[in-house]
Amino acid sequence: MPQATKSKDGCINQLKIAENHLSGNYQEKRESYDKEEQLMIYLSKGHSPNDKYESYDEILMPIGALLNNTLNYQEKNEVIKEYGLDDEEFKERMRDMCNLGEALELEARQEESKRKDVEHVRNIIDEFHCSLEKAMDILKLTEKERQEIMPYFQA
Template sequence: MDKEAFIKDEGLMCYDIYFYIDLPQVDQSTKRVYINIEIQNKTSPGYHLVTRGIAYSSRMISSQWGREYDDKNYDGMKKVYSFWIIPQVTKSKDGCINQLKIAENHLSGNYQEKRESYDKEEQLMIYLSKEHSPNDKYESYDEILMPIGALLNNTLNYQEKNEVIKEYGLEYEEFEERMRDMCNLGEALELEARQEVSKRKNIEYVRKMMTKLQMTFKEAIQFLEIPEDEEKEIEEYFKS
């Protein structure tokens, strides 16, 4: 799906990977779920990543309005999952997987709501450390943690990563290809290309706001708070 989610007055949100799956059910119907996957190299970006995850999940739900549900049928709302992979944590957090979800708590009485009516949001926070030895198995979910951890470990060379991943029945090239769209796979590469990427993205944001929201160029620039020096470069692009 489109990795950019824009809602007027709420701003633009960019996912690393965003897609949905239609799951076949026993009664021959399908059950749709929306999934977001993020890789975050910075463990302390100035806020709690869990809070950011809540914002992403909430946007995934609100963006279903008019497509999956509306004010005549809120039950059409589909469940969303947000997976956060943090590969640069300390050794003490290595291998931790935290699940956060909506739960029902009976403060009085024992009446139970139907689970499908509130079970609409779930986050999985996956913590990995580059200090983890590829020779040490994780106690739980090793088949998930080890290949991902090896791929994102910047202290392992190509051959070492390939050996770990092949042990789990995967080919390095195929596995890497499936993960390459995640914007934080290589922080060094991201830093090196940040200015150019930022300019291209801002050009696209301005273009969408001008066409979809009928904003003027100046209105879009002001809304996105683009610096003056970059504004001139973007303006030249539209002139050409």
């Protein structure tokens, strides 16, 4: 739980699920219950990497650094190095995670921009009673932007 409240920061809870056979000739298949136990780790976004956790710091700090989207790769790497997790394979996986996070953020921004373009075009069409082409001309949309929003206006 990477965005827990400050009051839950550093809490670790265990959840257990267990099958309890009550009746019949059923034979249990253990392989289908591979998630009988889960750990919920609560981390506050506002936790400073300079502050140590009272307990389980060797687990909570590296996980917190990896999940913290306000730290860049270099800052995460410093925390990881402090906890002895700085081998090349781990660093490569961490770099991939950082790149994935940046890619997801970029994709979200692009989707928001597209949504706003569609909204602006609709507003211009409604306000000025003009065609889709004219509305896109007024907004000076690029050819790429036009192609992306066209499907939203097809009946």
